Amino acid sequence: MQTLANPARFLKIARPLTPVLGWGGALLIVGALAVGLFVAPRDYLQGESVRIIYVHVPAAWLGMGGWTGLAIASFMQLVWRHPLAAIAARAIAVPGAVFAALCLVTGSLWGKPTWGTYWQWDARLTSMLILLFLYIAYIALDDAERERGGEGRIAAIFGLVGAINIPIIHYSVEYWNTLHQGQSISFLRASSTVDASMLWPLLVSAAGFSLLFGAIVLMRMRAALARQKVEARLRRYS
Amino acid sequence: MSHWTFILASYALTALGTVGLTWWSWASMRSAERQVEDLRNDR
Amino acid sequence: MKPKTQRLFLLVLAIVAVLGAVLLAMSALKDQAAYFYAPADVAREGAPQGRNVRIGGMVRQGSIRRNADGVTIDFVVRDDSPHVINVRYRGIVPDLFREESGVVAEGRFQESGLFVADEILAKHDENYMPPQLDVKKGEHKSESLK
Structure with missing residues (x-):
């Protein structure tokens, strides 16, 4: 943990890791979605529309996982005043918001042919919409705070x-x-009510999107570190 | 409407969202890191 | 205490407090935030009269009857309790509206206890499987993730 605290050491690991995660993720996503679209069976009840699961569920997991990561980084920032933790939390916010939005949109497109409605205010849909609003509020709050020179x-x-x-x-x-x-699907109980023929492309797709998410976070962290460096140098020379 | 309309729409939006996000993150990282290099060379 | 430890302590305390507050709020919201009433809820609390509500459950096996006019259907909604709700609906139902499958209906209770729906939504369960496995539904449920 402490070894990663140093931005120079972080960059040494992040630079080679970014393309590995990015391309690895892209490869898994393309493979899994091709299987999801053309190979995986249709559902006994829902028919073809079940194929939306291969994009909807990974987006949901990453939207929720993103905020979990953001909260852990925020905790580390508040307790240990860890400079990289603040950068990590900020780097997660935008991709987290995008995946939460994708979860809502694909879910809506899945709801119409199955439930018969694009949207209903039930507890799951409403709480997921709140997550998207929380992301947007976080991004706005963080931007405003930084503009005034705060530490976030x-x-x-x-x-x-x-x-x-x-x-x-x-x-x-x-x-x-x-x-x-x-x-x-419950990872805690290691059980699933999704048939194996649909479960494995779903898990591969989720793994692929997770790797891509990691690559995006690394790219955004590297961009933030580079911008910091430029600002520090400009201050010194002006 | 056929189920495939909904399937293709959700896949297309997911592709658009992830590709756009990745491209934007990559481009802004490249420009920021290039700026650092330029500053280093100017000294 | 070192400032670091102090911050850690304060933050953990604050998290526990917020968690407690939310749990309290959630238990207070338990009934208000319910999206629909199940037959057991209606039996326990009485049928809400004079306002639009949603009811939900499973469509009982063999209960769907199409009336002579061709567009009005009657069916019975059940849950795990012995109680049921009789529903009447006039209109087009979603593709997934089937017997022994989930349903959510929005509408009003009549004095007689009959529920007249003006909207029907299908609710599917958490099982996903290919058509040929349908017959073995029961065995499929606890498949391990490995």
Whole structure:
């Protein structure tokens, strides 16, 4: 952990890691989605529309996983005043928001042919929409704070408090009556109610999107570090 | 409407979102890192 | 105490406090945020009269009956309890509206206890499988992730 605290050492690892994660992720995504579109079977009840699962579920996991990472980084920033932690939290916000938005849009496109509606205000859909709003609020708050020369501590507190929505999203389908169906895959219990022929392309797709997400975060962290360096140097010479 | 309309729309939007995000992140990283190199060379 | 430890302590305390507050709020919202009433809820709390509500459950096997006019259907919604709700609906149902499958209906209860729906949504369960495995639905459920 402490070895990564040093930006120079971080860059030494991040530079070669970025293309590996990016291309590796792209390869897995293309493979998994091709299988999802053309090879995987249709569902006994939903028919062809089940294929949306291969983009919807990874987007949902990354939207939620993104905020979890953002909250952990915010916690490290607040307690240990870790400079890289602040940069990591900020780097996660935009890709997290994009995947949360993709989850909502693909879910809506899946809802119409299956449930018969694009949108309903049930607990799962509403809490996921709140996650997207939290991302947008975080990005706006962080930008405003930095413009005034702050260290992003208010944004970090917001990131930490907002994490409470993650377990709410997760348990919404068990705690409340919802239109959205219950949980299909539990990593904790290592069980799934998705047939193996659909489960493996889904897991490969999720792995691919996760790698790509990692590459995007690394790129955004590297950009932030480079910008910091430029600003510091310009200050010194002016 | 056929299910495939919804499937293709969701795949297309996902592709657009992820490719756009990756491209934008990569381009802004490249320009920022190039600026650092330029500053180093100017000294 | 070192400032670092102090910050850690304060932050953990704050997280626990927020968590407690949210759990309290969630338990208070348990009923309000329910998207629909199941037959057991209606049996326990009585049928809400004079306002639009949603009910949901499973469409009971063999209960769908098409009326003589061709567009009105009657069916029975059940859940795991012994209670049921009789539903009448006039209109087009979603593709996934089937017997022994989930349904959510929006509408009003009549004095007689009959629920007249003006919108029907299909609710599917958490099982995904190819058509040929349908018959073995029961065995499929606990497949391991490995």
